[in-house]
Amino acid sequence: MATTLYDKIWQAHIISAQQTSATGEEGLIYIDRHLIHEVTTPQAFAGLDAKGRKVRCPQRTFATMDHSISTRSLAIDACGPTNKLQLQTLADNCEKHGIQLFPVGHQKQGIVHVMGPELGLIQPGMTVVCGDSHTATHGAFGALAFGIGTSQVEHVFATQTLKQSKAKSMKVQVNGSLPIGITAKDVILAIIGKIGHAGATGYVIEYTGEAISSLSMEERMTVCNMSIEAGAKAGLIAPDQTTFDYVQGREYAPKGDNWTQALAYWSTLKSDSDAVFDTVIELNANDITPQVTWGTNPGQVIGVNHPVPAPSDFSDPIDQDSAVKALKYMDLVPGQKLSDLAVNNVFIGSCTNGRIEDMRAAAAIAKHGKVAKGVTAIVVPGSVAVKQQAEAEQLDKIFIEAGFEWRLPGCSMCLGMNDDVLQAGDRCASTSNRNFEGRQGRGARTHLVSPAMAAAAALAGHFADVRDYQ
Amino acid sequence: MNTQTTDAGINIHTGRIAPLNQANVDTDQIIPKQFLTAVTRSGYGKHLFHDWRYLDQHEQVLNPEFSLNKAEYQGASILLTRENFGCGSSREHAPWALDDYGFKIVIATSFADIFYGNCINNQLLPVQLKSNEIDQLFAAVAADPTVAVTVNLQEQSVTVNNLNFHFDIAEQHKTSLLKGLDAIGLTLELDAQITAFENNLPKWQTA
Numbered sequence: 001m002a003t004t005l006y007d008k009i010w011q012a013h014i015i016s017a018q019q020t021s022a023t024g025e026e027g028l029i030y031i032d033r034h035l036i037h038e039v040t041t042p043q044a045f046a047g048l049d050a051k052g053r054k055v056r057c058p059q060r061t062f063a064t065m066d067h068s069i070s071t072r073s074l075a076i077d078a079c080g081p082t083n084k085l086q087l088q089t090l091a092d093n094c095e096k097h098g099i100q101l102f103p104v105g106h107q108k109q110g111i112v113h114v115m116g117p118e119l120g121l122i123q124p125g126m127t128v129v130c131g132d133s134h135t136a137t138h139g140a141f142g143a144l145a146f147g148i149g150t151s152q153v154e155h156v157f158a159t160q161t162l163k164q165s166k167a168k169s170m171k172v173q174v175n176g177s178l179p180i181g182i183t184a185k186d187v188i189l190a191i192i193g194k195i196g197h198a199g200a201t202g203y204v205i206e207y208t209g210e211a212i213s214s215l216s217m218e219e220r221m222t223v224c225n226m227s228i229e230a231g232a233k234a235g236l237i238a239p240d241q242t243t244f245d246y247v248q249g250r251e252y253a254p255k256g257d258n259w260t261q262a263l264a265y266w267s268t269l270k271s272d273s274d275a276v277f278d279t280v281i282e283l284n285a286n287d288i289t290p291q292v293t294w295g296t297n298p299g300q301v302i303g304v305n306h307p308v309p310a311p312s313d314f315s316d317p318i319d320q321d322s323a324v325k326a327l328k329y330m331d332l333v334p335g336q337k338l339s340d341l342a343v344n345n346v347f348i349g350s351c352t353n354g355r356i357e358d359m360r361a362a363a364a365i366a367k368h369g370k371v372a373k374g375v376t377a378i379v380v381p382g383s384v385a386v387k388q389q390a391e392a393e394q395l396d397k398i399f400i401e402a403g404f405e406w407r408l409p410g411c412s413m414c415l416g417m418n419d420d421v422l423q424a425g426d427r428c429a430s431t432s433n434r435n436f437e438g439r440q441g442r443g444a445r446t447h448l449v450s451p452a453m454a455a456a457a458a459l460a461g462h463f464a465d466v467r468d469y470q
Numbered sequence: 471m472n473t474q475t476t477d478a479g480i481n482i483h484t485g486r487i488a489p490l491n492q493a494n495v496d497t498d499q500i501i502p503k504q505f506l507t508a509v510t511r512s513g514y515g516k517h518l519f520h521d522w523r524y525l526d527q528h529e530q531v532l533n534p535e536f537s538l539n540k541a542e543y544q545g546a547s548i549l550l551t552r553e554n555f556g557c558g559s560s561r562e563h564a565p566w567a568l569d570d571y572g573f574k575i576v577i578a579t580s581f582a583d584i585f586y587g588n589c590i591n592n593q594l595l596p597v598q599l600k601s602n603e604i605d606q607l608f609a610a611v612a613a614d615p616t617v618a619v620t621v622n623l624q625e626q627s628v629t630v631n632n633l634n635f636h637f638d639i640a641e642q643h644k645t646s647l648l649k650g651l652d653a654i655g656l657t658l659e660l661d662a663q664i665t666a667f668e669n670n671l672p673k674w675q676t677a
Contacts, residue, residue: 032675040561131560155657325492
């Protein structure tokens with residue numbers, strides 16, 4: 001029987017005999033890689049300790065500090081005693097359980113979803129979990145990667161497995177090649193705009209098509225990262241030469257004979273040509289324009305030259321109601337042009353857009369001018385490695401000369417668990433992944449965009465079409 | 471409020487509803503990030519829906535417009551809401567906060583996947599009903615804010631007045647909730663199978 005890439009990875013990781021219930025296929029699956037950070041693990045470690053349990057496979061588990069840390073100082077108490085306690089708890093737990101930790105100040109520290117791939121910890125065909133919804137990022141490698149809760153983190157610690165129900169399959173095919181100025185961020189925002197904020201709930205998405213296979217690994221990570229913003233369990237892209245070239249030679253990648261064997265297996269990881277998906281969605285790359293979210297969920301998105309929609313533009317009464325609430329919170333009126341909308345904050349970074357190619361794309365725009373008066377713009381590299389590479393390319397100088405702040409790596413203003421928090425009424429062009437109410441600060445308004453679009457907004461002081469810079 | 475349980479789990483619960491008539495309620499709304507720096511599982515209830523529930527950052531001034539603050543919904547143990555509840559961040563602090571506030575059950579048109587699993591792991595019962603059934607429940611609570619609702623997990627039913635709705639739940643989730651099982655303990659009983667699986671992995675996967 002023809003199988004999908006998801007079927008193949010699922011089958012390769014089933015431990016217990018599969019049961020099929022009325023609600024679908026269930027099973028106990030093995031977890032190859034467990035990434036952890038300070039926010040979603042303390043209660044899991046405490047749970048283990050309470051029962052006298054151990055971490056079964058510390059060698060499959062890697063930790064970093066990213067959410068609760070300062071982007072101005074390497075001191076772990078820089079964001080106050082509560083954050084410090086959480087960071088110290090992670091360090092203590094990792095030491096106790098023999099888990100490799102890349103703490104603040106370490107050369108390999110970074111946002112968990114930036115650091116993992118950089119080190120070669122993520123490989124095709126793996127199952128990857130983390131107590132973080134953006135674990136979907138790693139599907140870019142053809143790995144089945146998904147976010148889990150803290151109870152499940154504890155379950156993986158103790159057993160290296162998870163009980164799972166098999167999701168439905170969705171193919172999202174993006175045909176043609178991307179026009180100049182259109183990025184991976186625009187692709188994924190356009191996809192979410194098309195299928196909706198919950199359009200892929202209960203599904204694993206496989207992204208295919210010429211526009212996807214021509215993306216770099218970093219671009220693929222941006223696409224898969226936001227699969228959760230369509231509600232998907234995970235996003236996948238079949239591994240190919242681009243994937244293998246990225247992984248080869250990285251610290252934790254297989255070497256020598258192991259590499260040869262791995263490559264032989266990885267080359268089999270693709271959906272059969274006659275595999276049947278539960279749902280198929282198609283987009284034309286040519287139709288995609290620079291995307292900007294206008295509302296309070298990532299599905300509320302439009303092209304930069306489209307007017308802000310009216311509630312009556314939506315047929316579903318729930319969508320109409322959501323639009324009314326979003327317009328009020330975002331202080332927008334239907335018909336408004338985005339280019340008339342002043343921004344006073346710009347955030348470039350996050351697990352969605354904090355990699356070196358994102359830094360380059362933003363710097364390529366930043367060099368055209370200066371940050372507009374009244375705009376605070378920060379650039380937060382996703383890892384120490386990204387920061388060092390950017391500095392080697394003198395991108396930091398471009399940003400600083402243009403009036404951007406060049407910060408230390410971390411999750412930063414994507415969610416503001418440190419002091420990178422917006423104030424009520426602030427309007428931010430952000431390269432992060434969630435425009436929820438209050439996400440970047442209570443009463444603050446977030447518009448999701450690509451790194452180039454964020455940089456363009458910083459220079460203009462309002463949203464601008466990045467294609468005008470090409 | 472009355473909860474009839476087996477040893478540690480949920481079975482039949484009768485309680486009052488607090489309505490939250492909104493779709494796409496994300497976990498950032500359920501429990502904002504500034505409360506995620508704690509290292510314990512308890513104490514999140516007072517911060518539940520912080521931005522909507524309080525007019526100030528210090529949680530001194532209640533927002534009188536917010537549903538949960540209205541007198542008639544005090545003591546409610548069932549949250550009634552709409553589609554895609556619990557979307558966004560995987561933070562388990564969201565079900566911890568709902569549970570700590572006093573909710574035993576969340577009834578919605580649909581749930582986000584990770585949140586749904588987190589509820590199961592915390593003995594918070596997520597009940598998914600059809601859109602028109604949710605409408606009828608909103609109507610019932612609007613007509614009588616103190617109306618008693620009974621949720622029977624064994625029978626997979628929701629009963630209010632003369633209405634009776636069936637809901638689906640995966641067998642493994644139902645069993646887990648009914649018995650209040652230690653999921654890790656159960657999996658550890660399969661230790662020999664896990665070890666056999668590991669022993670069969672090719673060398674490059676164990677390196």
